[in-house]
Amino acid sequence: MNIFRNMRLKPSILTSFVVLTVPVFFTIITVTYLSNDRIARTHAQQLVERFRNEAIDNIQDDFNPIKSLARSAAAIGDEFPDFYASSRCFKYFQTVLVHSPKIVSVYVGLEDGSFRQTRRIDADVKVQGKLPPKGSQYAYRWILPRAGEQTLDHFLYLDADLKELGASEEPTAYDPRSRLWYRSAAEARTEMISDPDVFATLGLIGFTVAAPFYSAGKLQGVAAIDMTLAGLGEYLAERKISTGTVSYMLDHQGRVIAASDLSKTYANVQGKLELLHITALENDLPAFAYSARPRASEGLYTFANDGKEYVASLATMPAEFGKKWQLFIITPLADFTSAFQANNIRLAIFGLMAMALQVVVIFFMTGVVSSPLERLAFKVGKIQELGTEQLPSVNSAIREISVLSKAIDTLDAAVKSFSAFVPIGLVTQLLQSEQKLELGGHSRFLTIFFSDLEGFSTMSEEVPSQELLLRVSAYLELVTKTVNQEHGTIDKFIGDGVMAFWGAPALLDDHAWRSCVAAMRIQRGMDALNERWHAEELKPLKVRIGIHCDAVLVGNIGSKERMSYTVMGDGVNVAARLEGTNKEFNTRILVSHSVFKEAGERLCVRPIDDVTVKGRRSKVPIYELMGVYGADDPGLEPTPETQRLAKLTRLAYEALVKEDYALAARRYREILAEFPDDPVASTLIKRLVAA
Known part of the structure; x- marks a missing residue:
């Protein structure tokens, strides 16, 4: 690309x-x-x-010992049916109660409706309508129904050392046999765990582990232990896997048993304390996570909420636990x-x-x-453009770049030397096309230019050689620069003469007009040089120029050892003949009819005569170039006087062509009358008079 x-x-x-x-x-x-x-x-x-x-x-691990204690209590009932029928069981219940701070009470219900219990006491919670004695921590409770008598509910309050602090009693209709824990254990005929519930007297969530006992295959009663789950929430809070993790213990209905954030998980519904469902908590995150759980299976899953991603786990307790409780864990991935x-x-x-x-x-x-390489690239570009300015050498500490710089300096000197002997256009073409210099040529319609100094031989005898060399060099430099400026090609220097051409090697559509512009610029330049030399009291130099358009052979002529890019053909002779013809008419620039045909509408010319060229049978019409139109220099435009002179000369020439010599002579005299110094009119009148 x-x-x-x-x-x-x-x-x-x-x-x-x-x-x-x-x-x-x-x-x-x-x-x-x-x-x-x-x-x-x-x-x-x-x-x-x-x-x-x-x-x-x-x-x-926390629940299994409690279940074992319940089984042990039932086993005692199996072996000693009358053990729970007396107050002896209270101290046994006390030993079970202190086994774990999570145990709230230990009790037994018998088939005769009696009930015995050892329980913990909160001194700030009323029992039977009044606060227990100060220092109370435990209580023995018993209910012994008797036929025909009112059933009483007895409390005996104890301190930490089991010393009696007081007692209370009140009538009751409580019958353990009608309670869910009793009926469920009796129906299961083995130990069971009740669904979690709120212990109203303590404001804590707990559950009951109950086990039936038998005698001779007959149900005697049910031993039970109430256990609070308050410590479960603290356990979940202490063992969070990250700061943002929340975890919940749910029952089989999705109600919250314990929460790691220790939030309240129950509410008063129509006067009854009930557990809240996971979707009813104040925090919306558990509800969203619970609704996003996979229905087909349990395990880990991820979900997003409020632009955050979470990992969640919902796992059911093992079957041997006895309840389908679920551990629900939610942790933000950002914590990890x-x-x-x-x-x-x-x-x-x-x-x-x-x-x-x-x-x-x-x-x-x-x-x-890159800096030295860029400067070298710039220098190579200038070499390709054949610039004349001398660019400084590029120095670099890098050896390869230093070697390259020296090679480019050598190339610069070689190209400048080469272009001094070979036409610049050819050198430019060779550099741009990357073609090898080979012998050969081709025919092309070009414009050929010849210039020469008038009276150079005589001047070379009169003027010191060094002075002459300087003045001729100034003239040749002017011609060279002007030809190059107008995209021409210097063919060669022939003593004080210069041969150039336009249209090769680069094609030019307006080569005839450009050669005429160059000729006019050269004459103006010589006028400036002559003014300077006149001020130095030196003789002026006059330049004669001949221009002709023709099809000629152009190319590299010579041998492989030495060749020249030049033009050959009859057109070259015509251009040289035109340059010499200036001497006959005392003119400065003569152009052929072919030049006039190529660029006549942009030239100010006047017809002079038809001349004979060696090797040609027909004569060549010639014109004096007096100005050009459309150049970037207004000084090259013909003045009104010049245009009138050209017009008058054309009228005289028309009479001359018609061989009306009298009319022609009269018109040339009219020109001299108006332009007495016109050399063309003077020369032609002399010819007409002599004829």
Whole structure:
């Protein structure tokens, strides 16, 4: 593509570095980010799974001893049916009660309707309508129904050392056999765990572990233990896997048993305390996470909420636990990815800073290489343009560039020397086309130009050679610059004469007009030189110019050892003849009829005569060039007097062509009357008179 062909070295190196480095850098950042994100996700999932397994194991470890105690209490009833029929059981219940602070009460209900219980007491909670005695921590409670008597509910309050502090009683209709825990255990005929509920007297969520006992296959009663789940929420809070993690223990209906944020998970509904469903909590996140859970299976899943991504786990307790409770864990991925993201940001910032530093270093380093190379490229460009100014040598500490600089200096000197002997147009064409210089030529319609100094032989005898050399050199320099300015080609210098042509090697549509412009510029330039020489009291130099258009052979003529880019043909002779004819009419610029045909509408000329050229049978009409139109120099335009002289000369020439010599003579005399110094009219009148 052309866009890459013209790029400069320094920007191209910087661009290449950026193009190669930036994608690699961002690829590394992307791969690092994705890798860290994958590691963070895996780590989060592993932590959630580990926490889930540990929590389930710990909950079972807490519950299994309670279940064992319930089974032990039932076993005592199996072996000693009358043990629970007396107050002996209270102290046994006390030993079970102190086994764990989570146990609220231990009790037994018998088939005869009696009920015995050892329970914890909250001194700030009323019992039977009044506060218990100060210092009360435990209480023995019993209900012994008797036929025909009112059933009483007895409380005996004890301190931490089981010393009696007081007692209370009140009538009751309480019958353990009608209670759910009793009926459920009796129906199950084995230990059972009740659904979680709110212990109204304590304001705590708990459940009951109950086990029936038998005698001779007959149900004797049910031993039960009430256990609070208050510690479960604290357990979940203490073992959070991250700062943003929340976890909940749910029952089989999705009601919240315990929460790691220790929030209130029950509410008063129509005078009854009931557990809240997970979707009814004040925090909307659990509800959203619960609704996003997969219905077909349990386990880990991810979801997004408010632009944040979370990992969640919903796992049911093992079947041997006895209840389909579920551990619900929600953790934000940001808790695990934030450190990686911060590291990625630091890596990106550090990478960008390092890249910027590299760009600066490469910018200066490439400057060391590119700056001399760019100056050398500029110098080569000037060599191709054949510029005349002398550019300084390029110095570089890099050896290869230094060698290249010396080679280009040598090339510059060689091209300048070459172009001094070979037409500049040809040199330019060779440099641009990269063609080899070979012998050969071709025919082309060109404009040939000859110039010569009038009276040079006589002057060379009168003027000192050094002075003559300087003045001729000034003239030749003027001709050379003017020809080059008008895109002509200097063929050769012939003593004081110059041969040039237009239309080769580069094609020119207006080659005839350009040669005429060059001729007019040369004459104006010579006028300026003569004024300077006149001021120096030196004789003036007069230049005669002949111009002709014709088809000639142009190309490299000579041998392989030495050749010349020149033109050959009859047209060259005609141009040379025209230059010499100026001497006969005392004119300065003569052009042929072919020149007039090519550019006549842009030239101011007057017809002179028809001349004979050696080798040609027919005569050649010739014209004096008096001005040009359309040049960038107004001084080359003909003046009104010049235009009138040209018009009068055309009228006289028409009479001459018609061989009306009398009319022609009269008209030439009219020209002399108006322009007494006109050499053409004077010469032609003399010829007419002599004829």
